[in-house]
Amino acid sequence: MDTLTQSPVQAAAAQGVEAPVLVLDKVSLAFDDKVVLREVSFTLLPGHTKIILGASGSGKSVMLKLIVGLLKPDGGSIYVNGERTDTMSERELMKVRADLGMVFQEGALFDSLTVAENVGYKLYEESDMSEDQVRQRVEEVLGFIGLHDFTDRMPSELSGGQRRRVAIARAMAFKPRILLYDEATTGLDPITATTVDEEIIKLRDIENVSSVLVTHQLRDAFYTATHEAVRDTGGIRVQAASDEKSDEAEFLMLRDGLICFEGNAAELRASKDPYLKTFLS
Amino acid sequence: MIQHWLKAAVLEVQEYVRLQGATMRAIVRGPYYWHDIIEQFDQIGLGSLTVVVLTGFFTGAVLALQSGFTLDQFGARPFVGRLVSASMIKELGPVLTGLMLAGRVGSGIAAELGSMVVTDQINALRALGTDPVRKLVVPRVMAGFLMAPVLTVVADTVGIIGGWLITTFQLRVSSGVYWTSVTEALYIEDVWMGLIKPFFLGYVIVTVGCYIGLRAKGGTQGVGRATTNAVVTASVAVIAVDFILTRVLFTLMY
Ligand SMILES: Nc1ncnc2c1ncn2[C@@H]1O[C@H](COP(=O)(O)OP(=O)(O)O)[C@@H](O)[C@H]1O
Ligand SMILES: [Mg+2]
Numbered sequence: 001m002d003t004l005t006q007s008p009v010q011a012a013a014a015q016g017v018e019a020p021v022l023v024l025d026k027v028s029l030a031f032d033d034k035v036v037l038r039e040v041s042f043t044l045l046p047g048h049t050k051i052i053l054g055a056s057g058s059g060k061s062v063m064l065k066l067i068v069g070l071l072k073p074d075g076g077s078i079y080v081n082g083e084r085t086d087t088m089s090e091r092e093l094m095k096v097r098a099d100l101g102m103v104f105q106e107g108a109l110f111d112s113l114t115v116a117e118n119v120g121y122k123l124y125e126e127s128d129m130s131e132d133q134v135r136q137r138v139e140e141v142l143g144f145i146g147l148h149d150f151t152d153r154m155p156s157e158l159s160g161g162q163r164r165r166v167a168i169a170r171a172m173a174f175k176p177r178i179l180l181y182d183e184a185t186t187g188l189d190p191i192t193a194t195t196v197d198e199e200i201i202k203l204r205d206i207e208n209v210s211s212v213l214v215t216h217q218l219r220d221a222f223y224t225a226t227h228e229a230v231r232d233t234g235g236i237r238v239q240a241a242s243d244e245k246s247d248e249a250e251f252l253m254l255r256d257g258l259i260c261f262e263g264n265a266a267e268l269r270a271s272k273d274p275y276l277k278t279f280l281s
Numbered sequence: 282m283i284q285h286w287l288k289a290a291v292l293e294v295q296e297y298v299r300l301q302g303a304t305m306r307a308i309v310r311g312p313y314y315w316h317d318i319i320e321q322f323d324q325i326g327l328g329s330l331t332v333v334v335l336t337g338f339f340t341g342a343v344l345a346l347q348s349g350f351t352l353d354q355f356g357a358r359p360f361v362g363r364l365v366s367a368s369m370i371k372e373l374g375p376v377l378t379g380l381m382l383a384g385r386v387g388s389g390i391a392a393e394l395g396s397m398v399v400t401d402q403i404n405a406l407r408a409l410g411t412d413p414v415r416k417l418v419v420p421r422v423m424a425g426f427l428m429a430p431v432l433t434v435v436a437d438t439v440g441i442i443g444g445w446l447i448t449t450f451q452l453r454v455s456s457g458v459y460w461t462s463v464t465e466a467l468y469i470e471d472v473w474m475g476l477i478k479p480f481f482l483g484y485v486i487v488t489v490g491c492y493i494g495l496r497a498k499g500g501t502q503g504v505g506r507a508t509t510n511a512v513v514t515a516s517v518a519v520i521a522v523d524f525i526l527t528r529v530l531f532t533l534m535y
Contacts, residue, residue, distance in 0.1 A: 090412070097329075109402075109405075110406075111402075125314070126409065
């Protein structure tokens with residue numbers, strides 16, 4: 001029983017690979033009689049990126065909600081940092097969530113709180129950090145995301161791109177080691193989208209965060225996969241990544257509840273599958 | 282068809298009771314979000330003051346007018362105070378305050394929580410490690426439960442003052458006669474009944490608002506539906522619970 005429930009994590013350990021931070025093992029979910037996911041499996045290694053593509057309604061958001069435990073799967077199992085989470089109670093899940101940051105599709109900012117209160121929410125309310133420490137961390141995070149002038153604004157006073165960035169800031173403020181982004185760049189102009197992409201790249205390469213990126217914007221998907229952030233004398237710089245680094249980003253395409261493609265950027269570009277081709281064009 | 286409807290109704294009640302179970306557990310065992318608790322006392326208590334004062338005043342005034350003319354037929358005009366205080370304290374104070382709260386607080390809660398649901402803010406709370414029941418439901422239930430009686434006392438008081446104004450200036454009964462009559466009719470049982478009821482009414486209004494709000498689905502339209510539902514359900518519940526409580530309290534106290 002025990003060996004069975006821990007198999008995906010143990011298998012990875014046995015092969016001498018780094019233990020995955022995230023494992024989905026044959027996860028299924030249906031709403032009433034509408035099947036959204038059919039036995040979907042994947043593994044995310046520390047510091048790597050998983051890019052989930054798919055038409056709208058293909059279950060991308062549902063997949064992220066399953067990972068955070070906001071929804072429970074009908075079948076299969078989910079492991080975060082080696083712990084099985086799909087059988088946990090809400091109370092137990094709270095501990096797991098301390099290591100998971102989620103950027104919701106429309107931001108889901110608390111509209112009764114200011115930008116700073118949103119960003120520092122978890123630190124103010126759910127940690128015993130002092131107010132000064134929290135303020136410091138909030139300033140640091142807002143600086144990272146380039147929004148230090150917006151501290152006291154309300155979310156309703158922000159543009160779409162700014163809201164997304166605040167949402168990212170809120171998700172990263174408590175330093176989770178896994179970040180999940182739900183269409184962080186959808187509906188943004190290309191320049192703002194690139195800014196957001198670069199934040200994601202920086203978090204991954206500078207803070208060593210493992211990321212799951214949901215999108216249907218291929219431009220942003222390829223950009224995050226093929227660029228890397230490096231620290232040099234002038235600060236942090238984003239540049240074209242080595243092939244090896246690019247391989248750490250894996251693409252995954254959802255269709256009709258199944259994974260219809262899995263591979264790196266080059267393989268995705270080279271794919272001959274007609275459905276992928278229509279999606280790529 | 283009827284079976285289907287019954288099953289849905291039973292499920293709904295079950296879920297409503299479950300939410301109250303979770304709320305009770307959260308109230309008994311902290312942690313508490315004090316900031317939110319204070320804010321809700323302010324919103325629900327102070328925020329409803331104007332509405333309750335106006336309703337109370339005009340209710341007392343119209344009671345005095347109507348009963349004044351009725352009592353005239355028996356030459357009993359000096360007994361106006363009795364009627365005003367007894368009806369205000371036993372029935373109209375609690376029920377009208379309850380209805381006003383259903384309209385103002387019940388709808389406000391359903392709209393606020395409903396929009397938090399459809400914009401994923403409730404999910405965001407959970408993802409950030411907060412239990413939405415502790416953070417959102419507990420403060421509202423505490424404030425509704427404790428502020429409804431306070432507001433009812435305010436409504437009663439203002440209503441009796443409204444009655445006094447009409448009695449002295451319109452019906453030309455002297456102040457002294459009015460106030461003697463008001464206190465003469467006050468039995469301690471009536472006062473208890475008038476004070477016990479609003480605790481229950483406040484609790485029901487707020488829990489209905491929270492329950493319906495948290496179950497909203499289907500975007501902004503869903504929030505609108507939830508808001509309307511909350512007002513209708515809470516209003517009907519106020520009248521029904523008032524009847525049941527009256528029945529029970531009569532048996533227990535008189
Ligand atoms: N809470 C829910 N209740 C019922 N159906 C849902 C719910 N959440 C999502 N769905 C359905 O699941 C499917 C996948 O949704 P979603 O994951 O949001 O798609 P997307 O890939 O665009 O993010 C959709 O058909 C949606 O209608
Ligand atoms: Mg989605």
